[in-house]
Amino acid sequence: MYLITEGNDVYHLLVNKMNVSPPLLYCNSCGAANKEQATQCFACGEPVHAPVKETLLKQRYRLLGPIGQGGFGVVYKAEDTQCGDRLVAIKEINLGFLTAQGVIEATDAFNREVLLLSGLTHPNLPQLYDHFADTTHWYLVSDFIAGETLERYLNKTRHRYLPLEEVLAIGIQLCIVLDYLHTREPPIIFRDLKPANIIRTSNGHLYLIDFGIARRFKPGQARDTIALGSPGYAAPEQYGKAQTTPRADIYSLGATLHHLLTGNDPTQKPFCFAPVYLQDQSTPDRLQSLLVQMVEMDVNKRPASIATVKQELEQIAAASQPRGTILSTYRNHAGLVLALSWAPDGSHIVSGSSDGTIHVWNVVSGHNTFIHRNPFKGYAWACALAWSADGTHIASGSDDKTVHVWQVENAGTLTMKQIFTYRGHTNWVNTVAWSPDGRYIASGSDDKTAHVWQVGSAVPRNQVGIYHGHSRWVVALAWSPDGRYIASGANDATVQVWDVATKGTVLIYRGHSFGVNALAWSPDGTRIASCSWDNLVRVWDVATGNTVFTYHGHSKYVNALAWSPDGTRIASASNDKTVQVWDAATGNPVFTYRGHSRWVYAVAWSPDGIRIASAGTDKSVQVWQAV
16 A cells, blocks of 8 residues: 655655655645755645644544655654554545545545455555544555565666566565455455555565555456556456456466566556566576466466466476575474474475474465464474365374364464364374375374374264274374375384275285384375385385385485375485485485484475475474475
């Protein structure tokens, strides 16, 4: 909604619908914008530099002075005296200065912003705190954001374009906030995405501003009531020929990214986008193809959703980095990190530590969005974590003998809400896994058993399937891709495959000489990889139990492993401080990651198969380029 930038001790504000070129002088009496050399305000006649008179609006907001002027009024910098003098921006709409048509337009814009913004909370949207009116004025109170528009930031660069890496990061941020808008009920379509409506702070954080023409999608409506949008950035359907859908924002995002990459302003030649040729590096074919698809004139040929665009941009960004490049590092755990799991959309990771905490954090920014600490235990071990395939729940197992089931909530910020606790085990819970259909959870414990149970308000003992085949601690388990079998590994040096329905043993693999630390089923269900204290990873045939090959790359205990989503590679983590990526068919090494300073206990591929997250006793979780 508002942009405040600070420079030469003067604040300049860009307001929606505003077209004023700084530098300007704003009257301290009425807020009108005057020419730089003015000494007397053209609007009120008072000296431009007259001392600011302290004014309290609504007996709460202390005006510090005008910071800009737009088509409908003035914007002030103010302090909220009821919230510790928090800085806010207040837009004042003076109805007395408007024509009859202007009052109609101002009323529509005011009501639209209040209606939409008051119900939204997201890190990439300005927060609307208050709105009120008197006999001749309307007021909107929102975040005071220090930054500049992306348009101004772009124009300050030498060649008027940005590096590929920065544009991809901008695109991903915008996808996140647009996806938030598009997944409201009903969906909100922004309709005016362009560099001038995006604020960039000094650390690169973006805010989407100006909801003046945003609208809620109306099923069954043939076309928008009025043609609105910014030429060059607005999709063809915004010119009154059809109803805009979320795909209109995809078009605008494509036009914006093209502008940022090339420096070619689409307002000069609407609907014409030349191929992208980067000055300092080659353009990824996937990016070229994506941009062409995003700015398709035919709405049905554009990507199906902004989430699809985000996933593609993330994969392009990841693929543009050399293998082993650290993409983000999370260091907020106080103990060794024992377990981690990716969100199915690849946006967040949940990690658990020996400090008894469970953290959910954003993979790109590394900022945590949720932290759980057991209030009844000063010291605990969060031993196992698993995210459900649909992304709606997380299961966590710990040394308190329980498995907690959490509902994942996303109201702009990802958090968890505990909804169920399973108390069937009599000792530490070491491992948890969701069934492929998301209906059941399997858990393994130091009590030498593996349990299969359904999430609910109560789990009767007679409805819990218990497997008793192991003679020592059960430390690892995994469902077969078809959900019919479970493979469990234990300190008895065996991996046992058993039928979920009957709990009957199908196969016992005895290839390891010491306890099994981890195992994983291949995506096609034909093989299992297991690792052990014997420093080895063995890949073996599920049908016969025969060892296909043995990986000897590690020099110490192998603690964790994971198949890549396409089944072509395996990543294994060890006490030798490395994560090793190797060919799943031949065992030939592909890459060794040496970013950790101590033992590595957990490893997981991102859902797109491009990144790996690894963690261990150095208390960090590191996300790095895998391909």
